[in-house]
Amino acid sequence: xxxxxxxxxxxxxxxxxxxxxxxxxxxxxxxxxxxxxxxxxxxxxxxxxxxxx
Amino acid sequence: xxxxxxxxxxxxxxxxxxxxxxxxxxxxxxxxxxxxxxxxxxxxxxxxxxxxxxxxxxxxxxxxxxxxxxxxxxxxxxxxxxxxxxxxxxxxxxxxxxxxxxxxxxxxxxxxxxxxxxxxxxxxxxxxxxxxxxxxxxxxxxxxxxxxxxxxxxxxxxxxxxxxxxxxxxxxxxxxxxxxxxxxxxxxxxxxxxxxxxxxxxxxxxxxxxxxxxxxxxxxxxxxxxxxxxxxxxxxxxxxxxxxxxxxxxxxxxxxxxxxxxxxxxxxxxxxxxxxxxxxxxxxxxxxxxxxxxxxxxxxxxxxxxxxxxxxxxxxxxxxxxxxxxxxxxxxxxxxxxxxxxxxxxxxxxxxxxxxxxxxxxxxxxx
Numbered sequence: 001x002x003x004x005x006x007x008x009x010x011x012x013x014x015x016x017x018x019x020x021x022x023x024x025x026x027x028x029x030x031x032x033x034x035x036x037x038x039x040x041x042x043x044x045x046x047x048x049x050x051x052x053x
Numbered sequence: 054x055x056x057x058x059x060x061x062x063x064x065x066x067x068x069x070x071x072x073x074x075x076x077x078x079x080x081x082x083x084x085x086x087x088x089x090x091x092x093x094x095x096x097x098x099x100x101x102x103x104x105x106x107x108x109x110x111x112x113x114x115x116x117x118x119x120x121x122x123x124x125x126x127x128x129x130x131x132x133x134x135x136x137x138x139x140x141x142x143x144x145x146x147x148x149x150x151x152x153x154x155x156x157x158x159x160x161x162x163x164x165x166x167x168x169x170x171x172x173x174x175x176x177x178x179x180x181x182x183x184x185x186x187x188x189x190x191x192x193x194x195x196x197x198x199x200x201x202x203x204x205x206x207x208x209x210x211x212x213x214x215x216x217x218x219x220x221x222x223x224x225x226x227x228x229x230x231x232x233x234x235x236x237x238x239x240x241x242x243x244x245x246x247x248x249x250x251x252x253x254x255x256x257x258x259x260x261x262x263x264x265x266x267x268x269x270x271x272x273x274x275x276x277x278x279x280x281x282x283x284x285x286x287x288x289x290x291x292x293x294x295x296x297x298x299x300x301x302x303x304x305x306x307x308x309x310x311x312x313x314x315x316x317x318x319x320x321x322x323x324x325x326x327x328x329x330x331x332x333x334x335x336x337x338x339x340x341x342x343x344x345x346x347x348x349x350x351x352x353x354x355x356x357x358x359x360x361x362x363x364x365x366x367x368x369x370x371x372x373x374x375x376x377x378x379x380x381x382x383x384x385x386x387x388x389x390x391x392x393x394x395x396x397x398x399x400x401x402x403x404x405x406x407x408x409x410x411x412x413x414x415x416x417x418x419x420x
Contacts, residue, residue, distance in 0.1 A: 029396045033253065033312035037305050041087065048080045052071075 055142045075274075078143040079267065079294045083302035086139040090306020094131055098310060098317050101125035106173050108318050115381065115389050124315055127169045128307060129323015133162045135303035136330075140296050148292040149204060153197060154333050155296070160193035161242050161329035165321030172320075180321065190239050190325070197333060198234035202227055209285040214339045216346070216416035219283050237341050238332035244351035245328030246321055247358055247383050252313040254385060254399045255351075258406040259327045260304035262347045265410045266334045267297030272417065273338040282417050285339045293334055300330060313396050347413035350406050357384035 059072035071077055107123035137155060144151045167189075168181035180186075205211050211230045215221040225233060249255035272278045274291025304327070310316045319327075328351070335344035345352060361382035369375035380390035388398045 029313045034309060037309055037312075040305060044080065044083060048077075051074065051076050051080075 054146070056145055075271065075291050075294050079271075079298035082139045082143040082295045082299040085142060086135040086299045086302030087306045089135040089138055090131060090303055091309065093134065094128075094306065094310050094317075097128065097131050098125055101127060101317065108172075108320075115386055117389065117395070121315070124318060126173065126318040126320040127166070127322050128311065128317035129162065129165065129319035129321070129326060131317075132300075132303045132307050132319060132323045133159065133326055135306060136296070136299045139299035139302065143299070144295045145292050148289050150289055150293055150337055151296060153200065153337070154293060154330060157193060157197050157238065157333045158326045158330040160197075161190065162322050162326035164189045164193070165246075165323065165325035168325075169320040169322050187239075190242060190329075191235070193329075194235045194238045195231065197238060198231040198336075201234060201336065202230050206288065207286075209339065210287055210337075212285065212339065213341065214285055216340075216343050216413075217420055219420045233341065234336045237336055237344065238329050240355070241332030241335070241344065241348065241351070242325045242328035244348065244355040245331070246324040248351050248354045248385070249319060249324040250383055251385050251389075251395050251399050252315040253308055253311050254402060255324055255327070256304055256308045256311050256319065257403050258348070258350050259331065260301045260308070261403075261406050261410050262331055262344070262413075263297045263300040263304065263327075263334075265347055265414055266331065266338065266340070266344070267294045267301065268414065269338045269340050269343070269417070270294045270297060270334065273340075283420050284417065287338060290338050293337060296330075297334060300327070313399065343413045343416055346416075347406075347410045349409040350402050354383045354385065357387070358382045 056072060056078060059069045063069035063072070102125050105123075106125050106127055108121060108126040136158065140151065140155060146152075164181070164186060168186060171177065172180040202211060208224060211225050213223040213225055213233065215223070245255050245259060248258070269284075270290050270293035272282060273284060273287045274289060274293070276286055279286040307317075307319065307323070311319065331344060331348065335341050357379055360378050364378050365375040379387040381387055385398050385402065389395060393401075
């Protein structure tokens with residue numbers, strides 16, 4: 001117990017989209033657009049299930 | 054190349070027959086182009102920064118863009134590498150259309166590369182002179198147009214199709230076809246180039262229009278679907294779906310780095326090539342007018358520049374003082390001057406393109 005269990009966070013700030021912004025790696029629009037790109041890729045994977053079965 | 058390998062392997066292992074499906078190879082082409090962009094992108098941006106291949110910002114553009122000076126440009130080379138490698142891996146290399154679109158894309162990319170190189174080396178935002186640029190674009194554009202006419206196997210490949218009207222078609226003469234094809238390819242190339250003035254503004258519309266053209270290619274090259282939907286059947290055009298899918302993947306991968314605030318610009322090497330690619334695919338699948346609709350943002354940006362210049366010259370001649378229609382041309386700068394944030398202009402133009410692409414896709418059914 002004690003020190004190791006205190007105040008540990010997985011991400012700099014939840015939700016995931018805040019992490020890059022807080023860490024000054026990305027800006028808000030940059031984070032938005034990159035999440036959109038990920039969604040587009042996932043939609044493509046979803047659509048591919050029409051053919052791949 | 055991998056398509057050839059899988060065809061050979063399919064003779065022994067039945068599972069490899071899945072690679073015969075164009076749709077499956079299109080998905081793989083997208084993922085391959087994405088992977089190349091993600092893997093090569095960061096290293097390429099580092100190298101471009103190291104070699105000081107930085108964008109020289111227009112001195113007559115918006116003041117807010119001065120901070121962009123020095124951002125690496127010529128990132129379009131990454132798109133071209135991703136498209137070419139992916140298409141060569143997953144496309145059927147015995148298909149003439151694949152080679153036509155690849156050569157057109159790389160040809161216009163070469164013109165853009167020279168333009169960017171001069172801008173970077175000589176620090177001159179104007180780059181290649183307009184005459185030189187149009188000359189080399191015309192050489193490639195006319196060459197491709199003549200080749201497509203000479204190798205057309207059916208009359209429909211040289212017929213102008215009017216969307217929304219099932220029986221309204223115009224068979225074109227050799228001159229008519231070559232002129233139309235030239236205008237579509239060169240016009241589309243320059244239109245995308247003019248649009249590429251804000252972070253990500255040209256990239257996603259290119260991906261969206263390219264994805265829609267992938268669907269048109271698939272349908273145009275499918276005897277049953279094309280007959281059912283009443284659109285021209287162009288044998289072999291389905292293979293262009295692989296190319297369009299690679300373009301979409303490469304564009305999305307590039308957008309990762311090009312989204313506001315951009316870490317890299319595509320430059321003319323990317324914009325001229327992508328525009329020409331859209332144009333030549335639209336010509337092959339006989340959907341030039343639909344491209345005009347779906348690429349409405351590119352079209353309106355081009356018209357805004359033409360209108361601004363002509364109106365300025367006309368009023369200067371008539372009154373002695375040049376007047377402007379827009380606060381600044383191209384149109385995206387007009388909205389920036391009106392107070393819209395750069396990201397607002399970009400995302401709103403994307404939304405408009407999405408709607409126009411839906412209108413374009415509706416022509417598949419509505420005729």
